[in-house]
Amino acid sequence: MSSVTLSKVRRIYDGKPVVNEVSLTAPEAQVLALLGASGSGKSTLLRLIAGLENVDGGEIRLGDEIVSTPRRTLPAEARRVGMVFQDYSLFPHLSAAANVAFGLERLPRAEREAQALSWLDRIGLQARAHAFPHELSGGEQQRVALARALAPTPRAVLLDEPFSGLDPVLREELRQVTMDALAETRTTALFVTHDAEEALLVADRLAILKNGRLLQEAAPRDAYDKPASIDVAAALGPINTAEGRVENGVVATPFGAVSARHLIEGAQVRVAVRAEAVRLAPGRQARVIDVRPHGAHDLVRIEADGVVWRALAPARTVLGERVDVGLQPAGAFAFSAAG
Amino acid sequence: MRGRAGSRLNVDAVALFAAAATLICAAPALAVIGFALAPGEGARFGGPLLTNGALGTLGLTLAGGTGAIVLGAASAWLVSLCRFPGRGAFEWLLVIPLAAPSYVLAYAYSGLTWAGGPIAFPVRGFWGAAFIYAIGLYPYVYLAARAAFASQSACALEAARTLGAKPGALFFRVGLPLARPGLVAGGALALMEIAADYGAAQHFGLTTLSTAIFRAWYAHQSAHGALQIAAVLLIAALLFLVIERRARGRAGFADGGARWRTLPRYSLSPLAAAGAFVFCAGLIVLGAALPLGWLAYIAVEHTYAADITKAFFNSISLAGAGACATLVLAALIAVSARRGGAMGRLSLFAAGMGYAAPGAVLALGAFSMFGLMREFGWIGGVGVSLALVTLIWAYAARFTAAGAQPIDAGLARLSKGLDASARTLGAGPARRLWQVDLPIAAPSLAAALLILFVDILKELPATLIIRPFNFDTLAVIAYQYASDEQLELAAAPSLLIFAAGLAPILLLTRSIARGRAGSR
Numbered sequence: 001m002s003s004v005t006l007s008k009v010r011r012i013y014d015g016k017p018v019v020n021e022v023s024l025t026a027p028e029a030q031v032l033a034l035l036g037a038s039g040s041g042k043s044t045l046l047r048l049i050a051g052l053e054n055v056d057g058g059e060i061r062l063g064d065e066i067v068s069t070p071r072r073t074l075p076a077e078a079r080r081v082g083m084v085f086q087d088y089s090l091f092p093h094l095s096a097a098a099n100v101a102f103g104l105e106r107l108p109r110a111e112r113e114a115q116a117l118s119w120l121d122r123i124g125l126q127a128r129a130h131a132f133p134h135e136l137s138g139g140e141q142q143r144v145a146l147a148r149a150l151a152p153t154p155r156a157v158l159l160d161e162p163f164s165g166l167d168p169v170l171r172e173e174l175r176q177v178t179m180d181a182l183a184e185t186r187t188t189a190l191f192v193t194h195d196a197e198e199a200l201l202v203a204d205r206l207a208i209l210k211n212g213r214l215l216q217e218a219a220p221r222d223a224y225d226k227p228a229s230i231d232v233a234a235a236l237g238p239i240n241t242a243e244g245r246v247e248n249g250v251v252a253t254p255f256g257a258v259s260a261r262h263l264i265e266g267a268q269v270r271v272a273v274r275a276e277a278v279r280l281a282p283g284r285q286a287r288v289i290d291v292r293p294h295g296a297h298d299l300v301r302i303e304a305d306g307v308v309w310r311a312l313a314p315a316r317t318v319l320g321e322r323v324d325v326g327l328q329p330a331g332a333f334a335f336s337a338a339g
Numbered sequence: 340m341r342g343r344a345g346s347r348l349n350v351d352a353v354a355l356f357a358a359a360a361t362l363i364c365a366a367p368a369l370a371v372i373g374f375a376l377a378p379g380e381g382a383r384f385g386g387p388l389l390t391n392g393a394l395g396t397l398g399l400t401l402a403g404g405t406g407a408i409v410l411g412a413a414s415a416w417l418v419s420l421c422r423f424p425g426r427g428a429f430e431w432l433l434v435i436p437l438a439a440p441s442y443v444l445a446y447a448y449s450g451l452t453w454a455g456g457p458i459a460f461p462v463r464g465f466w467g468a469a470f471i472y473a474i475g476l477y478p479y480v481y482l483a484a485r486a487a488f489a490s491q492s493a494c495a496l497e498a499a500r501t502l503g504a505k506p507g508a509l510f511f512r513v514g515l516p517l518a519r520p521g522l523v524a525g526g527a528l529a530l531m532e533i534a535a536d537y538g539a540a541q542h543f544g545l546t547t548l549s550t551a552i553f554r555a556w557y558a559h560q561s562a563h564g565a566l567q568i569a570a571v572l573l574i575a576a577l578l579f580l581v582i583e584r585r586a587r588g589r590a591g592f593a594d595g596g597a598r599w600r601t602l603p604r605y606s607l608s609p610l611a612a613a614g615a616f617v618f619c620a621g622l623i624v625l626g627a628a629l630p631l632g633w634l635a636y637i638a639v640e641h642t643y644a645a646d647i648t649k650a651f652f653n654s655i656s657l658a659g660a661g662a663c664a665t666l667v668l669a670a671l672i673a674v675s676a677r678r679g680g681a682m683g684r685l686s687l688f689a690a691g692m693g694y695a696a697p698g699a700v701l702a703l704g705a706f707s708m709f710g711l712m713r714e715f716g717w718i719g720g721v722g723v724s725l726a727l728v729t730l731i732w733a734y735a736a737r738f739t740a741a742g743a744q745p746i747d748a749g750l751a752r753l754s755k756g757l758d759a760s761a762r763t764l765g766a767g768p769a770r771r772l773w774q775v776d777l778p779i780a781a782p783s784l785a786a787a788l789l790i791l792f793v794d795i796l797k798e799l800p801a802t803l804i805i806r807p808f809n810f811d812t813l814a815v816i817a818y819q820y821a822s823d824e825q826l827e828l829a830a831a832p833s834l835l836i837f838a839a840g841l842a843p844i845l846l847l848t849r850s851i852a853r854g855r856a857g858s859r
Binding site: 079091 | 752757775778
């Protein structure tokens with residue numbers, strides 16, 4: 001296993017940077033989740049790390065070895081970096097076992113087959129060893145793709161939205177299988193997703209990308225509790241926003257004050273308040289205009305003076321009711337408007 | 340997006356081979372132009388043969404082409420949008436007349452309708468040839484029009500129906516305009532075939548550019564005159580090619596692999612349904628069943644008459660060798676085209692030029708080219724082996740595009756993801772080629788080989804011009820017997836050619852049947 005380190009990596013398509021000065025580290029034997037919307041450059045980042053594309057600036061290191069610079073790219077086939085593709089990209093002409101064995105070419109035949117079978121056993125697919133990809137379900141294909149990537153004991157494994165085509169129940173199950181396999185083999189993993197909940201669940205470290213730039217890299221809890229910008233806060237869950245001026249260390253919003261002691265008095269600032277940090281109690285301040293079930297909670301829309309915010313409230317709020325609003329400091333953030 | 344990450348050396352080797360393949364395909368056609376423009380025997384360009392041939396070809400392309408377009412468009416419309424008994428079967432049966440080359444149809448119809456034949460209405464002369472072309476080549480238009488009717492533009496047909504358009508109005512106001520690029524593309528292919536045909540026109544005693552080439556070559560002993568006529572024919576063929584490519588681009592063509600949508604179809608009145616049935620059945624009877632049946636009947640009657648074993652084995656070995664050589668070129672050109680860029684476009688154009696060019700034209704080009712090389716002393720030897728190499732070169736120039744198309748479809752199955760997968764698993768270029776690319780593309784390569792084998796087996800004019808003395812193939816003996824008015828002896832080789840032609844057609848129909856809506 002190796003750590004994966006990116007320093008000021010750039011990738012340019014048609015004159016436009018799709019990955020722009022990204023520096024981050026996936027520590028050895030940990031899972032780094034790359035979170036971003038489509039077009040944020042996260043998949044390109046994986047292809048750069050795999051050696052499928054060349055960097056236009058900066059460098060990529062696997063452990064101590066420099067594998068990508070603008071002048072030299074160690075080819076993908078020489079990197080020992082595994083990849084699980086979004087469409088799985090299983091070889092259609094090879095059985096499940098042969099797919100897994102593909103990366104074990106250097107081993108003698110008998111051992112290669114034994115290892116492939118033991119990998120299939122590990123992911124619960126030994127009975128399907130001789131099935132071809134088109135005979136496997138989506139979930140089974142995903143598992144074979146995972147086993148195929150991990151079998152050659154890669155220095156790191158890259159997962160490109162590996163669960164995106166699956167239904168929620170299966171997704172949950174496969175996420176567990178995948179995380180167990182990664183932990184068991186102590187594999188360094190980079191995991192691309194656009195699902196915030198998934199990113200928070202699987203990651204040891206979390207990197208949030210937007211328009212090719214890295215917004216923040218942190219432990220998931222830190223990113224959630226101390227977002228570096230409104231964009232990071234928005235990427236990890238539903239938020240409400242407002243703008244205002246710092247007066248006496250706080251910013252006033254239509255639903256209450258948010259602490260801004262770290263910002264300059266009188267400065268123009270933007271505020272983000274997580275939906276679950278908006279607490280409702282019977283009162284007069286705002287009116288409930290919409291109630292939708294959202295898991296154990298309700299997603300509630302409240303209105304005051306023509307401004308509408310969202311709140312995640314316990315499921316007992318009544319439509320049309322008037323409420324008082326309290327903002328929990330842990331989920332309310334003020335950012336300098338200039339930044 | 341492999342980028343520069345792949346091995347530089349490897350990339351260049353492929354590009355180099357592709358360039359060589361492109362040159363091999365283009366050389367005979369370029370040679371024709373070059374030799375035609377070179378100063379020659381002083382006669383005025385092409386002479387009266389050229390004028391008469393051009394008029395003949397023009398007339399036949401107009402008459403035969405119009406017939407093919409009308410029959411193809413009407414049949415495609417019927418099976419795509421109307422409901423009548425047998426429609427599902429007709430959908431693929433209508434392609435079968437493509438199996439027979441025009442000269443085989445001409446021989447069959449001569450036997451059927453000339454003196455002593457069972458049908459008193461003689462198929463002969465200009466209109467006879469036009470009939471043969473229309474009935475034998477309409478499937479080109481049918482396939483293109485059907486693709487247009489069944490593709491996404493079909494939504495417009497549905498919209499028109501919800502707006503209350505009656506079948507007739509729908510055909511003229513929506514269907515035809517939508518299918519026009521397809522009709523033009525399919526029609527251009529039919530015109531290319533008509534312009535290239537030698538056997539049928541010769542059999543009916545017509546002067547066309549193709550037959551004029553032969554007359555200048557053999558009767559007038561004027562190589563230069565023949566080359567000049569060939570150059571004019573080549574330019575006409577290129578014109579059709581350009582028309583076809585442009586129309587095809589506009590039609591957003593979906594070929595074999597596309598899925599077809601089932602349209603809600605019009606129910607026809609009993610009388611109209613009967614008419615539709617008779618029309619489609621008539622096309623198949625006239626284009627395939629009747630001539631095939633007649634050839635089979637005559638061939639069985641005259642088994643004792645002629646020994647075709649030698650010609651049979653000549654055909655098999657020549658077509659086999661030609662198909663293998665051409666397959667290599669086709670694969671290189673398909674790979675080059677997939678890579679895109681100027682080289683890719685050039686490769687495709689060179690192959691397309693060969694495909695559009697009539698066999699007689701390329702044969703003259705290859706023949707003159709080799710003649711010149713021998714004059715310079717670059718190549719030695721005479722006789723059989725040199726002639727066979729020249730012939731295979733002409734075949735390769737002619738048919739590379741036909742082989743490149745299915746290979747391209749096969750390459751499309753190789754997703755970039757598979758290549759990337761193999762690379763992240765440590766497979767270098769050679770291993771990716773042998774263990775990923777080739778196994779996956781194998782079925783397409785096999786299909787391409789079959790198509791090439793049959794196309795070469797059916798080829799007549801180039802074979803006639805270049806073949807070594809006394810080296811007869813099935814096509815050649817069919818032609819010779821038919822020229823000697825011994826149609827009953829031409830039946831057996833014609834039948835074999837027809838039967839061989841059915842193989843790739845069945846492959847095509849299978850993909851049509853499999854491609855029906857809902858399946859896979």
